[in-house]
Amino acid sequence: MLADLVAGALHDASDRRAGRGLAEVEAAALAREPAIDALVSLAPADRVKIIAEVKRSSPSRGALAEIPDPAALASSYERGGASAISVLTEQRKFGGSLADLEAVRNAVRLPVLRKDFIADPYQVFEARAAGADLVLLIVAALDQDDLQGLFTLTRELGMTALVETHSADELSRALDIGAGLVGVNARDLSTFELDQELFGRLAGHIPSGVIRVAESAVKSAADVAHYREAGADVVLVGEALVTGDPVRTLAEFLAV
Template sequence: MLSDLYAGSLADAARRLESTPLKLVEAQALARPPALDAMIALAPSSQIKVLAEVKRASPSKGQMAAIQDPAALARIYADNGASAISVLTEEQKFKGSLQDLEAVRESVQVPLLRKDFIATEHQILEARAAGADIILLIVAGLPEADIARLMKFSSELGMTPFIETHSEEELKIALGLGAALIGVNARDLSTFETNRDLFGELVDLIPSGVIKVAESAVRNADDVAHYRRAGADVVLVGEALVTNDPAAMLRSFLQAGKY
């Protein structure tokens, strides 16, 4: 499944290149104001940080929410305490777009993550051109050398690479690459089942100075409290927000994640 998701994202990127040449994308990226500092926004504090996601659908759950106005949803997130916002831009399975990211960028002043299956410099330039400050690199989906190259490229653009892991082996790769923002995703990308305890099993391997993000299996405030007790600095949440009252859910998450 993961290889299919990458193939689909790369095919969509190639299609966009036909209408927007790489030099133009690069010029648009470099014309953007400097990227916002995600490491400051997501830095550990006495309260858990929430990376709130604009997410319409997923391969495991199908359609979740129509989200006719992603900018309006992003404003709700920002107004109710989200420290950063993730925007799904994958078109085929997650029903997102770069236009969603651009709309959100015009609407809020918090750091934005382009959530997609990124494997090329072109996709990173697209992200910066659309206003993203953070890009996602998935250890399970890319060779280590490619992750290192793309981390360097995104950093040169002033962006923050967010490295997603799913196992001890992947976490060690991320740490070996010097990642400073690391996620442990509770969702098995082969079976799509979740293990809420995976973060707690791996967190002691992550040194201080690295921002620790718990991803997936966040259904309610109890799950946020569970991750906070395990040592999470940040939770990334999509489904629970888009399928409920996002403002109320966010407030409950922040309350549950206090020391």
């Protein structure tokens, strides 16, 4: 599944590049105002922080919410106390787009994450050109040279990489490139199976000074509390927010 998602994302990026070349996108990226420092916004605090996600659908759950106005949803997340906004820009399985990200960027003052299957520098430049402050880099989707190269480019553009892991080996690879924001995804992107205990098993291996993000398997405040007790500084939440009252749900999650 992960290989198919990456291949589809690269194919779609190639189609976009045919209409808007790398030089044009790079110029647009460099012309943007400086990115918001997400490491400051997501720094550990007395209470858990939430990255709230704009997510219409997923391969594992199918359609979740229509979200006709991503900007309005993101604004509700900001009012509800989220520390950053994640926007799915993958179209084939998640129903997202870069236009969603641009709309969200124009609506909120929070850091905005481009969540996609990024494997080419063009996608990183696109992210910055659209106003992203963070990009997702999935260790399982990249060899180490590509991971390092995309991570370095992300930093050179003033953005932050959320480096996503799903095993001790992947965590080691993330730390080797100097990641300061590390995610542990409870969902195996090859099988889409969930293991909510994975974060707890890996969190102790994430050194002090690296922000720890728990991803997936969050349906209730109890799930947020579970991750917080296991050492999460930040929890990324999508489905539970788009399928309910986002402000009320955020209040419940932030109260743990």
